[in-house]
Amino acid sequence: MYDFLGFLEISSYSSDWSRHISGSDPCQWDGVSCSENGGGDVVELHFAGFEFSNSILQSIYKLPALQVLDLYDTLLAGEIPQVFTQCTNLISINLTLNHLTGPIPGSIGNLANLETLSLTSNVLFGSIPLQLSYMKDLQFLDLSDNQLTGSIPPQLFSLSNLMTLDLTSISLSGGMPQIFSRNLIRVSIGNNRLNGTIPSTVSNAPNLAYLEMNNNHLIGPIPEQLGNCRELQWLDLGNNKSRGPLINVLPKLLQLKYLKLTNNMFEGTILDELSILSSLNYIDLSGNLLSGNLPSKIFKLNRLQHLWLQNNLLTGTIPQNIQDAVSLLELRLERNNLTGTIPPGIGML
Template sequence: MVVTIPGDIGNLKNLEFLNLADNNIAGIIPPAVFNVSTLSIIALSLNQLPGHLPSNMGLWLEQLYLGGNQLVGPFPVSISNASQLTLLDMPNCRVLETLGLGDNTLIGGKLPGLVGNLSGSLVEFSADVCNIRDGIPSDIGNLSRLINIELAGNKLTEIIPATIGALKDLQSLSLSYNKLDGSIPSELCHLNNLAYLTSNNFSGLVPACLGDLISLRNLLLGSNMFSSSIPSTLTTLINLLILNSSSNSLSGPLPIDIGEWKALVSMDLSSNHFSSYIPTGIADLKDLTLFSLSNNRLTGSITESF
């Protein structure tokens, strides 16, 4: 039996919250759903909804959950006028412009034309594994209240726009498993609330100014093309919990003040070109549960205190 959303749901004129997530629902989303002007939250994630989103998506929406369905086609531009929207969640979606001959030839959609015009009230933008391509639009800096950006597992290219430094409330920036390149813009170092940073395919120097991100808890820079040493300034991140800079071309000695990372529980610096010895301060990292320096060029002995 195929479960569908009834078309007459639009008759519920006082409906404020519609939660049909994880119900194995198939069939298209009735346009009438978005005609209910009292409706502020729509949760339709984790179903089997096919087809396109209606073009008349409500301007009064505050939260919209669509992840884990089979939606195709461009994202309706009408959503960019939703002035009350605070959360847009679309992980594991397929927001597309073109559908090829089967799931292996999907051509992804673009963020430009949608992101910059979204509500200034938006606090969370989640579009992991959505097959999104091209670059991150520079006008993402207009979304001044964003606290989370989740864009991992797409086909994003080009560089991180410097305008992202305008997002002063940003706490999490997840860009892993894309094709972004270039260097990390120094403007990221202005984000004092940033606690979680992942990136990929970057090259050049690890910015010394990352040491200014006093709230940083997770710094994940593995599998990039960084070729500098680890800046000594990073040891000022005394609240850092996870550090992963594995599989790069980092060189030089390990930071002499490595013992300052006293809160660290996981450190992976494997598969680089680090040389010299292991600093004795490593023994001060009492909470480490994962520690990897494999595939480097370290010399000397392992300190007894460690």
Template sequence: MNEYLWNLDLSNNNLSGTINTTFSIGNYLTIISLHGNKLMGKVPRSLINCKHLRLLDLGKDELNDTFPNWLGDLPDLQILNLRSNKLHGPIKSSGNRDLFVQLHIMDLSSKGFSGNLAESFFENFQAMKIIVKSAGIPQYIFDQFSGYYDNYLMTITTKGQDHDSVPILTSNMIIDLSKNKFEGHIPNIIGDLVGLRTLNLSHNVLEGHIPASLQNLSVLESLDLSSNKISGEIPPQLASLTFLAVLNLSHNHLVGCIPKGKHFDTFENSSYQGNDGLRGFPPSRDCGGDDMVPQATIPVDLDQEEEDSIPMISWQAVFMGYGCGLVIGLSIIYIMLSTQYPTWFSRMVVKLEYRITTRMKKHKKRY
């Protein structure tokens, strides 16, 4: 491997087989992307020699391995994408508190990871514990290397949608562990990752309550905890998340009242569906004192209702009569012209037109 190579991007090239490249000690690789191929086997251990590596994208391949926890020893690694592979097993955390300290984005959405989410694992994410200001001119993670290559573009999932070919802002803080088999409780320590913009733990088997510590994620824009076994009430403190634009808590075992105020008043029923114990706006069951008391209805004045319905019926009758008269009139025209009685027919048409006009004027004055 050329020691002066900075960027290795072989994504979407239909490559197959195993990754048999040996990454030598002392290389200057900053980006490695083998995304969207058919590569199999294990994540090569020689990646540990890439001490300058900032982005590793092995997503959408067919790698079959356990979680490469040793990648956390790379001191500058900011983006780790292992989504949509055949990786499996628990995500174990060693006693080393210096793992993944610079991580901004971790995407492990797959189908095979399992076990509990250890608090010690998230405790290492030091960079996510700082809120990065996004005001002013946007700053991208790879701007300082723009003299060697353009800003790296990748696919990220945020606010419930996949976004292709987007540059990575320094403010992008994303954890996506969706579509796995993680179980146990959601760690309270996630509330310490105050720089998070997107948190996706959907489609797992997580249980317990939603930790109230999530209220500390003051810049969180997207929270997806759907399709788990989470129970209890929605913490009312979450209503203080003013940047929250996407919320999905559907298909859990949540109960109680939905918090009110700020962005919570804008979320649709789809954010809460599949939780039979939830009530309050926007679901149809009110959150009053009696859970089963139906919402008040406004009495209807029958006289007013009948009066309002008369014009509609009358106008329908008028148009029906007008249509029938038109057909009959055309028939008479044909008969009269064929029998050569134009003078008599002309007088009849004038008289008929006068009657129709008079009736329509009377009807209009009445209503």
């Protein structure tokens, strides 16, 4: 049986939510789910949008059977208490969009059953605890939009069940981990201070669909092994220091819809082979060192809506078949070395 008095104490931490309480059975209260085995244990709390004091995290341990805790946008403030991690049956934690501060406690590693952890949009600082690298059941980890610093724990990307990892905008530095889990589908590490090269081992994640590494200090070429990620739909390497030609890895990414390589030092020509990527609807290659002619085949992409090629070294004329890009909404070609007249077909778009 759940700790009834303990739960009543928890309910007192929100005058906002407590107005929705009716009846004496907490299992019938809004946002509360209990076990179906007759024991009456509280297993899920869904309090998103209600205002709570941070004391609720201090008292959660009084619900030892708790599996799901959703306190999204509940105005929580203060630090995440160590005692909170005594709820070892937790599977999912969502503390997104609050005012939590301080470090992520290393004792979070005690939550061996945890599959989902979202701490995004708080004011957490310190480093990413190494203990997160040992949480073998973790599938979803979002620490984005905090003030965390330091490097990425080297084993974090290799968690065998991890599918989604979001470390965007948290001031991380250092290099990229070299081991990628086979189950990774989404990796977002943009808006940090990461350096070094994109590891060739990214190909260990064949199901990767979303790769966002923009606004870092990455150098070197796009590794050819990225072409083995045949499910990739979103690739954003913008605003780094990457260089080299747009190698033939890109035409291998047949599912690609979004390609952003802006403000790097990529050189060479725009590949004719991009025209076989029939799903592409966004291309931004602006701010590079691309030269040669603008290939006419690129306008045969009938789903292409945005084509940004400004601030390069392109020469020649604008292809006459520009009207073939029937879905095109935005075309930017300024600050190149293009010559000739504007094709009349541009008025047909």
